[in-house]
Amino acid sequence: MSDDHHKNPDEKPGWADTKGFRNVFLGVLIVAAVLSALAGFVPAFQKEKPHFAAEGFPVFFALWGFAAFMFIVLAGQHLRKLVGRKEDYYEERE
Amino acid sequence: MTALVDVFVQNPAVILTVGALITVAAPRHLASLILLIATALSAIKLYTLGVGEYGRIAVFGETLTTLRIDPLSRIFAVVFHIAAALNIIYAWGQRDRAQNFATLAYPAAALGGVLAGDLITLFIWWEIAAITSVFLVWAPGTRVTYLAGMRYLSIQVLSGVLLLGGVVLLYRETGSLAFDFIGLRDADGAVKFSALIMLLAFGIKAAFPLLHNWVQDAYPKSTITGAIILSIFTTKLAVYSLARGFPGQSELIYVGAVMTIFPIFFALIENDLRKVLTYSINNQVGFMVCAIGLGTINGAAGYAFGNIIFEGLLFMALGAAMFRTGTSKATELGGLYRTMPITMGLCIIGAMSISAFPGTLGFVTKGLIIDAAGYSHLFWIWLVLLFASAGVLEHAGIKIPYFTFFAHDSGKRPQEAPPQMLIAMGLAGALCIGIGVYPDPLYALLPDQDAIADYHPYSAYHVVEQLQLLLWAVLAFAVLILIRWYPPEVPSTNLDTDWFYRVPGRAFGGWVVGASGATFNALWAIFTARMHAIMARIYAVHGPEGQMAKSWPIGFMALWTAILLGFVLAVAFFA
Numbered sequence: 282m283s284d285d286h287h288k289n290p291d292e293k294p295g296w297a298d299t300k301g302f303r304n305v306f307l308g309v310l311i312v313a314a315v316l317s318a319l320a321g322f323v324p325a326f327q328k329e330k331p332h333f334a335a336e337g338f339p340v341f342f343a344l345w346g347f348a349a350f351m352f353i354v355l356a357g358q359h360l361r362k363l364v365g366r367k368e369d370y371y372e373e374r375e
Numbered sequence: 376m377t378a379l380v381d382v383f384v385q386n387p388a389v390i391l392t393v394g395a396l397i398t399v400a401a402p403r404h405l406a407s408l409i410l411l412i413a414t415a416l417s418a419i420k421l422y423t424l425g426v427g428e429y430g431r432i433a434v435f436g437e438t439l440t441t442l443r444i445d446p447l448s449r450i451f452a453v454v455f456h457i458a459a460a461l462n463i464i465y466a467w468g469q470r471d472r473a474q475n476f477a478t479l480a481y482p483a484a485a486l487g488g489v490l491a492g493d494l495i496t497l498f499i500w501w502e503i504a505a506i507t508s509v510f511l512v513w514a515p516g517t518r519v520t521y522l523a524g525m526r527y528l529s530i531q532v533l534s535g536v537l538l539l540g541g542v543v544l545l546y547r548e549t550g551s552l553a554f555d556f557i558g559l560r561d562a563d564g565a566v567k568f569s570a571l572i573m574l575l576a577f578g579i580k581a582a583f584p585l586l587h588n589w590v591q592d593a594y595p596k597s598t599i600t601g602a603i604i605l606s607i608f609t610t611k612l613a614v615y616s617l618a619r620g621f622p623g624q625s626e627l628i629y630v631g632a633v634m635t636i637f638p639i640f641f642a643l644i645e646n647d648l649r650k651v652l653t654y655s656i657n658n659q660v661g662f663m664v665c666a667i668g669l670g671t672i673n674g675a676a677g678y679a680f681g682n683i684i685f686e687g688l689l690f691m692a693l694g695a696a697m698f699r700t701g702t703s704k705a706t707e708l709g710g711l712y713r714t715m716p717i718t719m720g721l722c723i724i725g726a727m728s729i730s731a732f733p734g735t736l737g738f739v740t741k742g743l744i745i746d747a748a749g750y751s752h753l754f755w756i757w758l759v760l761l762f763a764s765a766g767v768l769e770h771a772g773i774k775i776p777y778f779t780f781f782a783h784d785s786g787k788r789p790q791e792a793p794p795q796m797l798i799a800m801g802l803a804g805a806l807c808i809g810i811g812v813y814p815d816p817l818y819a820l821l822p823d824q825d826a827i828a829d830y831h832p833y834s835a836y837h838v839v840e841q842l843q844l845l846l847w848a849v850l851a852f853a854v855l856i857l858i859r860w861y862p863p864e865v866p867s868t869n870l871d872t873d874w875f876y877r878v879p880g881r882a883f884g885g886w887v888v889g890a891s892g893a894t895f896n897a898l899w900a901i902f903t904a905r906m907h908a909i910m911a912r913i914y915a916v917h918g919p920e921g922q923m924a925k926s927w928p929i930g931f932m933a934l935w936t937a938i939l940l941g942f943v944l945a946v947a948f949f950a
Contacts (some may be wrong), residue, residue, distance in 0.1 A: 310850060314847050321839055326836055333757065345758075346761075346765050346848040350851035354862070365870075371878075
C-alpha cells in the first residue's frame with residue numbers, strides 16, 4: 282500500500298517548489314484580485330437593485346473575503362489552546 | 376400476496392438492497408459488477424416509473440405509500456444513484472463482503488427513506504440506514520472502530536426512536552401517517568411537541584450544533600472507501616427530511632447559520648484531513664439547513680446535489696493519497712503533487728467547486744442560498760453566509776489540497792492513484808465542471824421550477840462578487856503564508872462535544888454500573904444471610920435432633936395415622 286521513499290538529496294525541486302512558479306502564482310493572484318476589485322466599480326457589473334447598502338460598495342466583497350479569512354485563521358488558531366490535547370488522548374481513556 | 380410482491384419489486388431501494396444481498400453469497404471478484412448492475416437497474420426503474428405515488432399497502436387499516444417520486448424526492452434519488460455508482464467504481468475490486476454489502480445496502484436505505492411517502496416507511500428505512508452503515512464504521516476491525524461504531528449506532532438508533540415517538544404523537548394529533556409538511560407550530564403559534572421530537576430526530580442525523588460530533592467520531596475511523604460512502608447519505612437523508620417536513624421554518628435559518636460557522640474553526644486546527652472534511656460536512660449541511668429555513672427548497676436540494684459530488688470528490692482524492700501513503704494527517708503528507716499530479720488536479724477541481732468558484736458546480740448552487748438570504752432581507756444571515764463561504768475556502772478549498780499535495784515536502788513519492796479511483800474522481804470532476812458551466816440539466820431537476828426560471832447564476836455582478844470574495848480570501852492566505860502567520864499543523868486530538876460522553880459520561884456510566892453491581896451484591900448478601908439463618912432455625916427445631924422431632928416419635932405418628940384411617944372408614948361405612 283505504502284510505497285513512499287525518503288527524500289533524495291540529488292532530486293530537483295518540483296515545479297511548485299521553484300521560486301519562479303511561486304512568483305508567477307503570486308503575480309497572477311494579485312493581478313486577478315485587483316482586477317476583480319476594479320470590476321466592482323464598473324456600473325455594468327453592479328447589481329441594479331441591491332438588497333443591502335453594503336452591496337452597493339464596489340469592493341465590499343473583496344474586503345469582507347479578506348477580513349473573514351484573516352479573522353478565521355488568526356482568531357481560530359487560539360481554539361487549539363482550549364481544546365487541543367495529545368494525539369492519544371482518547372486511546373488512554375478507553 | 377402478488378400485490379405485496381409488486382410493492383417490493385418496483386421499489387428502486389429494494390432493487391439496490393437485493394443487489395447488496397447477492398454480493399454476500401456471490402463470488403468476491405464479481406461483487407463490484409453486481410453492485411453496479413443493481414445500481415443501473417434501480418436507476419432505470421426510477422426513470423421508467425416517473426413522477427407518481429406507488430406501492431400502496433394497507434396495514435392495520437392505514438394506507439402506506441412506500442414509494443413516492445416527486446420533484447423533491449427525485450433530485451435526491453438521482454444524486455444518490457450517481458454517488459452510489461461513483462463509490463462502486465472507486466472501490467472496484469474490493470473483496471471485503473461486509474463492506475461490499477454496506478456499499479449498496481446503506482445507500483439503498485437512504486434512497487428508500489427519500490422515496491418514502493409515509494412516516495412508517497421512512498422510519499423503517501431510517502433504521503436500516505443506521506444498521507447497514509455501522510458495518511462501514513466497524514470495517515477496519517479494531518477496538519477503536521468497534522467503540523466508535525457502538526457510539527455511532529447508539530446515536531443513530533436514538534434518532535430512530537425519537538422519530539418513531541414523533542410519528543406516534545403526530546398520528547394522534549392529525550390521524551395521518553403521510554410524510555408531508557409537518558411544521559414546528561400549530562395554528563395558534565404554539566410549538567407542537569410531536570414536531571419538536573421529529574425535528575430533534577432529523578437534527579441528530581443532520582448533525583445540528585451540539586449534536587454534530589458523531590460525524591467526526593465515526594466517519595474518519597472508517598476505511599478509505601467507507602468514509603466516502605458515509606460522508607454522503609445519512610446527513611443528506613436528514614436534509615431531505617427537513618426540506619419535506621419543515622420548509623420555511625425560521626428557526627432553521629439560525630440553526631443553519633451556526634452550523635456554517637463553528638466547524639470552520641475546528642477544521643482550521645484539525646490535523647487529520649479526513650476529520651477536516653467531516654467538519655466540512657457540518658458546514659455544508661449548515662448551508663442546506665439555512666436554505667430550508669429560508670424556504671428555498673431549490674437552494675437546499677441543489678446544494679445537496681452539488682455537495683454530494685464535490686465533497687465526495689475531495690474525500691476520494693484524500694482517500695487516494697491515503698491509499699498510497701497510509702496516512703491522512705497533514706503533518707505526514709505534503710509534496711505529493713510530484714507523483715500524483717492527476718489526483719492533485721482533480722482534488723483542486725473539487726476544492727474550487729466546494730469554494731464556489733465561477734465555472735463550478737458549487738457556484739451555480741450556493742448562489743441560490745445566499746441570494747435567498749438577500750431576498751429575505753436578513754442582513755446578518757447574509758453576512759454570516761459570506762463569512763462561512765470564506766471559511767469553506769480556508770479549510771476545504773485550500774487546506775485539503777495544500778497540505779496533501781504541496782506545503783512541506785513529506786519525502787513521500789507514491790504512485791499515482793489506481794485506475795478505478797482515477798475514473799471515479801474523473802467522473803466527479805467532470806460533473807463539477809460540466810454542471811458548473813452548463814447548469815440547465817440540474818436546474819431542470821429542481822423542485823420549484825417557477826422559482827428557478829428567473830435565476831441566472833452567471834449575471835455579471837454575481838460573478839464579480841464571488842470572484843472578489845474568493846480571490847481576496849486566497850490573497851489573505853498568501854499573505855499569511857508569506858509572513859509565516861498561518862498556524863503550523865500539530866499532531867493532536869481536539870476535544871469536541873463527544874468529550875462529554877466519552878470521558879465524564881463514560882466515567883459516570885462506569886460508576887453507575889459499579890454502584891449497581893455493588894448494591895445488588897450487598898442486597899443479595901443480606902438476603903442469603905437471612906435465608907441461611909431461617910433455615911438453620913427450622914432445622915434446629917424440626918431436624919432429627921430438634922425439639923419437635925423428639926416430641927413426635929414415629930410410633931406416635933403411626934398410632935395417629937391408624938386412628939385417622941379408622942375414622943375415615945367408619946364415616947365411609949355409615950354415610
